[in-house]
Amino acid sequence: MVRDITLGQYYPGKSAVHRLDSRTKIIGALAYIVELFVVNNFWGFLIAAAALFAVIAVSKVPLKFIFKGLTAVFLIIAFTFIINVFLVDGRVLWHWWIFTITYEGLQRAFFMAVRLVLLIIGSSMLTLTTKPIELTDGLEKLLKPFSKIGVPSHEIALMMTIALRFIPTLMEETDKIIKAQEARGTDFESGNLIQRAKSLIPILIPLFISSFRIAQELALAMEARCYHGGEGRTRMNEIHFHRGDAWAGVLMVLFLAVIIASRYLGALF
Amino acid sequence: MSIEVKNLRYVYNQGMPGETVALDDVSFGICDGQICGVIGHTGSGKSTLLQHLNGLLKPMDGEVWVDGQCITDGSIRLVEVRRKVGLVFQYPEYQLFEETVAKDVAFGPKNLGIEGDELDETVRKAIELVGLDYEKVKDASPFELSGGMKRRAAIAGVIAMKPSVLILDEPTAGLDPKSHREILAMIRRIHEELGCIIIFVSHNMGDIASMCDKVLVINKGKLALEGTPHEVYSQEEKLEAMGLDVPPVREIVDRLNEEINLGSDALTVEDAAEDIKTWLETSH
Numbered sequence: 001m002v003r004d005i006t007l008g009q010y011y012p013g014k015s016a017v018h019r020l021d022s023r024t025k026i027i028g029a030l031a032y033i034v035e036l037f038v039v040n041n042f043w044g045f046l047i048a049a050a051a052l053f054a055v056i057a058v059s060k061v062p063l064k065f066i067f068k069g070l071t072a073v074f075l076i077i078a079f080t081f082i083i084n085v086f087l088v089d090g091r092v093l094w095h096w097w098i099f100t101i102t103y104e105g106l107q108r109a110f111f112m113a114v115r116l117v118l119l120i121i122g123s124s125m126l127t128l129t130t131k132p133i134e135l136t137d138g139l140e141k142l143l144k145p146f147s148k149i150g151v152p153s154h155e156i157a158l159m160m161t162i163a164l165r166f167i168p169t170l171m172e173e174t175d176k177i178i179k180a181q182e183a184r185g186t187d188f189e190s191g192n193l194i195q196r197a198k199s200l201i202p203i204l205i206p207l208f209i210s211s212f213r214i215a216q217e218l219a220l221a222m223e224a225r226c227y228h229g230g231e232g233r234t235r236m237n238e239i240h241f242h243r244g245d246a247w248a249g250v251l252m253v254l255f256l257a258v259i260i261a262s263r264y265l266g267a268l269f
Numbered sequence: 270m271s272i273e274v275k276n277l278r279y280v281y282n283q284g285m286p287g288e289t290v291a292l293d294d295v296s297f298g299i300c301d302g303q304i305c306g307v308i309g310h311t312g313s314g315k316s317t318l319l320q321h322l323n324g325l326l327k328p329m330d331g332e333v334w335v336d337g338q339c340i341t342d343g344s345i346r347l348v349e350v351r352r353k354v355g356l357v358f359q360y361p362e363y364q365l366f367e368e369t370v371a372k373d374v375a376f377g378p379k380n381l382g383i384e385g386d387e388l389d390e391t392v393r394k395a396i397e398l399v400g401l402d403y404e405k406v407k408d409a410s411p412f413e414l415s416g417g418m419k420r421r422a423a424i425a426g427v428i429a430m431k432p433s434v435l436i437l438d439e440p441t442a443g444l445d446p447k448s449h450r451e452i453l454a455m456i457r458r459i460h461e462e463l464g465c466i467i468i469f470v471s472h473n474m475g476d477i478a479s480m481c482d483k484v485l486v487i488n489k490g491k492l493a494l495e496g497t498p499h500e501v502y503s504q505e506e507k508l509e510a511m512g513l514d515v516p517p518v519r520e521i522v523d524r525l526n527e528e529i530n531l532g533s534d535a536l537t538v539e540d541a542a543e544d545i546k547t548w549l550e551t552s553h
Binding site: 011012065176180181182183185201202205 | 285286320325348351352356357358361363364365366376377380381412427430
């Protein structure tokens, strides 16, 4: 069950996407997320989706793997969809009791759902093709200029590494605890909502305790290896921009231009 | 009560990167009242095997029969299987969650629908059976106990469900010698009182030799050796090739067999002492 969540996982590979500098990919992913909010019509989403699938195709990460990660956030998407369908005013298509479906509501809900799906897939492509270490190295380098105005770039990067690093660990821990409580006869699948929520307590409490324990052990292990913050710290593998990154940059600018153009495309049809 | 495992097969991450065959065509049987030891080095598939025995994992191939009932064909209620087969995971103390030890131990039996005086009685018996003082610990927070006591409290939580088969995955891992001895004594006591089948995983060959009627050796997902401790530990070379060992006592006895022609096949301290005594009496 929890094993199926692929969010934040790394999918080992040697594709062109994998080889890109992590800074390029971070900027690309961020730009993509922002651009998704620039898009305001069907054509824009079509282009954005096509671009994303092109990246997926190049990265050679199996689609099955990506969609499996999406099932975990399906509930959130469904929830936003329903909220949007019923709560947006406009031309009424259907009305019953307190429920009203409007044309604008349907459109907004559909766009929001597509946007969320693309957003999640887009950002998971970043983590799927970038090793956590590279990811944080890139992030730290990107944030470095801001450290002059007091942004703790190293600490932020470290916190992110640790958070990413511990996703699979905590998943495993959760899996273990669920199994242990199942072995003691807990039934997660039946009962009403309150009973089901209650059956989570025997999982959440041990999980909290485990995370505190893991955090403490990690802090000790880091101190034992003389960790003293980012000051004067060197790296075994320095990251460098290559020619591929330049091409990726060109494509990113092109994509931005197309996305902005797509806003006006809708008016043409 | 018996356990029958037939041609069990399980693959992790099937069709994904990192696909691993955890169990491959594993078959064996355990008879009523036996204590069965499972050895094999880390990642050999032991834990996967244990989880099949109470239905936490579904085999991709093969069957598991408990007490004449097939638990893998989907016709039986899993809660029923879990009542029959108690499984204590590695580091079970990490599953404790209630405010008091008594409440935590009561969690399992409560899930089975036991209530009132019967519940209190069940909890008291389970806590006493694992060697804890009921009056002292029942109102204590499980997180205040020492490591060894926490573990016993967690084991009590499984015993309270009165299983006919008790499975323990490395029950002595990471404990000090005193707690280690106490856990072994506890397993013997549970076996005597409940008369259940006990299956336990251990890396301590001495413990396996002194406790078990039957030993299973798992290697790379396959059942490599099966038999009494004497049968298994007489195949020293095979064990060594799998990265396993014979009990330390056996090593000493082997040396004595070579040096002074002791002629013993003892696996436990008691047997070795007996054989050496006999040798001293007859030869000198």
